[in-house]
Amino acid sequence: MFGSRRRRQRELDARLRELYLLEEAYGRYGQPPPALPSPRQPSRVPGFIALVVVAGVTISAVFAMQPQIFPDRVHELLGTTPERLLPARDIPSGPGEFSFMATQPETGDPVGYNPCEVIEVAINPDGAPDDHQELVETAIEHTSDATGLQFELVGTTEDRDFENMSMDDPVLVMWADEDEAPDLADDIAGVGGSYRVSAYGGATERYVTGFVILDRDAYDDMRSDDMRQAIVDHEFGHLVGLGHVDDPRQLMHERGGFVTHYGDGDLTGLAELGAIGCS
Template sequence: MAGSGWSRRRAERQWQRDLLREIRAMETTDEGPDGGRVTPVRGGLPRAPRAPRRGRREPVAHERRRTVVTVLLTTTAILSLVLLNVGPGSAQVRAWLGFDDRFGTQVDGDGSGSYEFLATRPGTDEPVGWSSCEPIQYVVNTDGAPGDWEELVDDATERLSEASGLVFEDRGTTDDRDFEGRFGLGGRAQPVLIAWADEDEVPGLGGDVAGLAGPISRDDGMFQRYVTGRVVLDKEAFEEIESVRGGDEQREAIVLHELGHLVGLAHVDDPGELMHPTTETTELGPGDRSGLAILGDAPCG
């Protein structure tokens, strides 16, 4: 009896060591293209050992339960090492093991209406998007902004988050007006910059353009995903629209339209959709919602 129990425990300890070695091997990182990091996956995990048979005698019920509980507790402890890992590739390992790290609530779209994406993953129809396991952080430069800028941004981000499941995180205000260089020291992505400007500062705001926006992506060798971006709104257009009837709804619709670009939607020809170039409606259309639901379901990356 004692000898068999000792052998079983030794087998379990060996299995634990093998499992931990395999997990560490999967978390090994290699240099990828553009300085990114790649997490290779190397085969399956070793199977748990079976208790040795002892002649024709079957183990009694309480012995069987004790063995199963020991294995389950040991497995949970080892998987915790993966879940707590914050190094490159940890999200891919957790997803591979079946854990859902979604930051917000998944939205189910019905696929109706017209929608287009700014970019798709090579060889697929899947759009490039933001990680669904992290919030989209943003800062606001208030120079030239309307007095109710905070309400406009809060309402628009809340509406887009509800339609997509993506979560926006307000990181406060900033003096930064670098719309192009959204990477800091060591190539770290900076929060999305939301600001008001004129065509002298941003030539693209000339003519009837009331806003510009776009995400910036990064490819780590396994996934291409958006990691930062900018939203630039025409301060003169916002001043003019504010004084007309229904101006508040129109200004918020412009912010929401540009946030649609930020998360990955492109223009469509249907004037019933908010992503129509002229923004003739102030509400999200069926195609807008279908596209946003798909973008909100992007992999963690």
């Protein structure tokens, strides 16, 4: 049942192992990335709700050291200690489940975005529904409110190359079909994830950019506004670092379509992702 998707994952893993991203910074260059990609998480649900099924991916790469990923101690020595842009959210204590797409190799803490930097987002409107900007703006609002991360919608882009992104690129949101994004095949209505980086010799990894890809055909056929928004919100949950769960009360349930808003477990995980230290 999942054979073709597993083959696709193996192909992507092989490509990532060969990836060599060179980013000049302070006269130093990146190194070939380790084999760190996490598995994609396809999900399915029967019948009409199959249109709202969602999936996530996290991709790893090592880039050159940049000021925004200096260790905190270096910032302190240089007098450039970063500060949060928005307050950290109180972490709820509800009973719901949550999981993370990736964790720090040494501590087990979640990998997340730097809360001291704006997460820029750009939309490619080609093939997108008429209300695409409203859908993205609402997802940004929901995810920011839950994490304390600050997003900025910077406009539109012609870029569609979600597999070859630079760490300076804004998060890419686009609508596509399975020919362009094979992971949208069958009943997968969305894919989301982020690229993570680490500094030279540093143990702490951070997400720096990513993508959210929605199924164009599914959105053409879908009539429920709540479900249409739920897909985008779910993929933004993957974008900032949430993984799938078995708890059907959560928006991040692996099969999707059971709820249309972040549940208490989702909110706990999102708050923890937003509460990581600045870097």
